Amino acid sequence: MARRKKVYEGKTKILYEGPEPGTLIQYFKDDAAVQTTSRPAPADGRGVLNNRLSEFFMNGLNAVGIPTHFMRRLNMREQLIRMAEIIPVVITVRNYAAGDLSTRLGIPEGAALPRPIVEFNFKDDKLGDPLVTEEHIIAFGWAAQQDLDDMVALALRVNDFLSGAMLAAGIRLADFRLEAGRIWEGDFMRLVVADEISPDSCRLWDLRQGDTDRDGNVREPGPLADVYTELARRLGVLPSNVTHTTKPTLIN
Structure with missing residues (x-):
């Protein structure tokens, strides 16, 4: 297979030249988007889940008339996008x-x-x-x-x-x-x-945590545990061969 030309590499993704003019192939890495050390800590399967979840949301946006650069998913880690x-x-x-x-x-x-x-x-x-x-x-x-x-x-x-x-x-x-x-x-x-x-x-x-704690106090919603796998499971897009669990990444 011909070697693809890398266009850009970030913390979580790599962009390669696409098969047609005006397209790119977006590859999802396992590295975390936010890190607390000098290097991101890889988590097996994170890129696979992010690829599937992003496909789910982008397809949903396109379906309701909100334009995106997403074209289609190519495999477990790659998707075809329009160059923007x-x-x-x-x-x-x-x-x-x-x-x-x-x-x-x-x-x-x-x-x-x-x-x-x-x-x-x-x-x-x-x-x-x-x-x-x-x-x-x-x-x-x-x-x-x-x-x-x-x-x-x-x-x-x-x-x-x-x-x-x-x-x-x-x-x-x-x-x-x-x-x-x-x-x-x-x-x-x-x-x-x-x-x-x-x-x-x-x-x-x-929002599915218990409504009250052991003392009867109202419990506020907390971070979604094992966010990648749990979100994918609830949305019905979890690949059957992914079993890892990771902690959520939050916006600062």
Whole structure:
């Protein structure tokens, strides 16, 4: 088999040239997206599950008219995607206070927000993906105002879809991260959901935990245990030959 040309390698994925112009092959690695040491700790099967889960969500988004770069899954670790011009801004949608938002604003962890909040981070690993405003994005030319308006609208539509899908599986979507890209169709640009949607980019809380503790106190939803396998099992996409368990990756 001919050796494929690598286009890009990140912490969790490798992109190779696709079989046709304007396409790429996205390969899912087992490395974690967020790490606490100098190197990510591999977990056997994580990439397989992320590939299947991202396929599930991307197909669902496409089915309800939310455009993505996803075309089809090729095998257990690879999928065919359309080449997109990635906007260097990470979009975070928050439904509940958690992580960095609670720390910055002093809001109790787990508090429901009055409405979904959309935040932006400049996509740069060396800088730690710093929080930025719309003014920064426009001033530095990362996206135009119309792009930003479209990105917010796209992210909120994705939030509606994901929140419903997770709720049906007994899971609360506290927040998630999203990337958007531009795909050119002739002379016209189309904004699409890019990268992936998987547990690596979501904060998920289990609603199937007991309602009260041993003292009769109301129990708040907690992190979904063994998030990759449990989420895949509840959504019906768990491959029968994957038995590993791993801890959830949370948004800071």
